[in-house]
Amino acid sequence: MKKLILLFFALLVSCNSAGKLKINDTWFRPVIKGMNTALYFTIENNSDKQDTLYAVSSPISGMVHIHETFVKDDMKGMRQVKYIVINPRSKVEFKPGGYHVMVMNVKEDFNLNSSAEFILYFKQTGKIKITTTANNYERN
Amino acid sequence: MRETNIFILIFLSLLLLSCGKEIPVIKDLSKSNYKLIDQDSTVFNFPKDLKGKNVIISYLFTNCPDICPLTTHNIISIKEQLDKEGITDVEYVEISFDPERDSPSVLKNYANVRGIKSNSWHFLTGNKKVIFNLLNELNVRAMPGDTTITSKGDTLYYFIHTDRISLLDKQGRLRKNFNGSKVDKDELISSLKQLN
Numbered sequence A: 001m002k003k004l005i006l007l008f009f010a011l012l013v014s015c016n017s018a019g020k021l022k023i024n025d026t027w028f029r030p031v032i033k034g035m036n037t038a039l040y041f042t043i044e045n046n047s048d049k050q051d052t053l054y055a056v057s058s059p060i061s062g063m064v065h066i067h068e069t070f071v072k073d074d075m076k077g078m079r080q081v082k083y084i085v086i087n088p089r090s091k092v093e094f095k096p097g098g099y100h101v102m103v104m105n106v107k108e109d110f111n112l113n114s115s116a117e118f119i120l121y122f123k124q125t126g127k128i129k130i131t132t133t134a135n136n137y138e139r140n
Numbered sequence B: 001m002r003e004t005n006i007f008i009l010i011f012l013s014l015l016l017l018s019c020g021k022e023i024p025v026i027k028d029l030s031k032s033n034y035k036l037i038d039q040d041s042t043v044f045n046f047p048k049d050l051k052g053k054n055v056i057i058s059y060l061f062t063n064c065p066d067i068c069p070l071t072t073h074n075i076i077s078i079k080e081q082l083d084k085e086g087i088t089d090v091e092y093v094e095i096s097f098d099p100e101r102d103s104p105s106v107l108k109n110y111a112n113v114r115g116i117k118s119n120s121w122h123f124l125t126g127n128k129k130v131i132f133n134l135l136n137e138l139n140v141r142a143m144p145g146d147t148t149i150t151s152k153g154d155t156l157y158y159f160i161h162t163d164r165i166s167l168l169d170k171q172g173r174l175r176k177n178f179n180g181s182k183v184d185k186d187e188l189i190s191s192l193k194q195l196n
């Protein structure tokens, strides 16, 4: 009986976290082995608590950073971002020209429609694993 | 008589101004010669090898996964539109400002993974000094920005660079500049048509 109750609570907890933080519109750019790609998605926080994305990892790369593209005069560059806060009842979009997950020195080729796995790390929710495909979406 | 001449001159000037949709020349590169190399490791003389064609030029480093591919994709869709309209006397040029890492084969991969196969699409690299002299003439800037040291001790650096697409006319003259990643495609296409 104790075990059952524990299981019940465990399920409840996992349901909660999965339900309140949603990762939508996931995709990454096709890439050749040894080069960099960018991962994009939308984080939707449906809960009343803020959460923080602080890291991303992937079996396809030894180095994955959260990046943002910035504008300086008529120039553009990109730089690392330590974390991103997702406020309660709000959305944060990762898209070309803004936030992106920089996936460096990938271990193999990823052509159009091939898939890869990424793990997003949140302070409250914990890990969220996503599997997504290489694409050439153009959204700016 | 002299007065009449002046009147005619004024009249002609006004006429010119009124139909004055003529796109001004920003810089004449026709006398310049930059010996570069394309994605097939073939020598490419810029702008000589483009003579007689209007040219859409963009700038990239292939380790840039966010802004640069966006510009490339914008040009892909501009090309699709131009092809659809039967406008094929256009050359497409992408110049790397990271020639040390962007070898012809790296550029070829960048093209292949995006399905770019056209003979009129030239990815150009070459001697760093030559490249930067050319970029300077086109008023495009690129400099290494944030540096990251990897766990293996490799140095990673990204460029801060002008986000641009340039339009060169059939005489090798720079005529108009556009934002690269956020280009208004219709505006670029109509400007290109005005060059003809």
Ligand SMILES: [Cu+2]
Binding pocket: A067, A068, A078, A079, A100, A101, A102, B065, B066
């Ligand atoms: Cu980046």
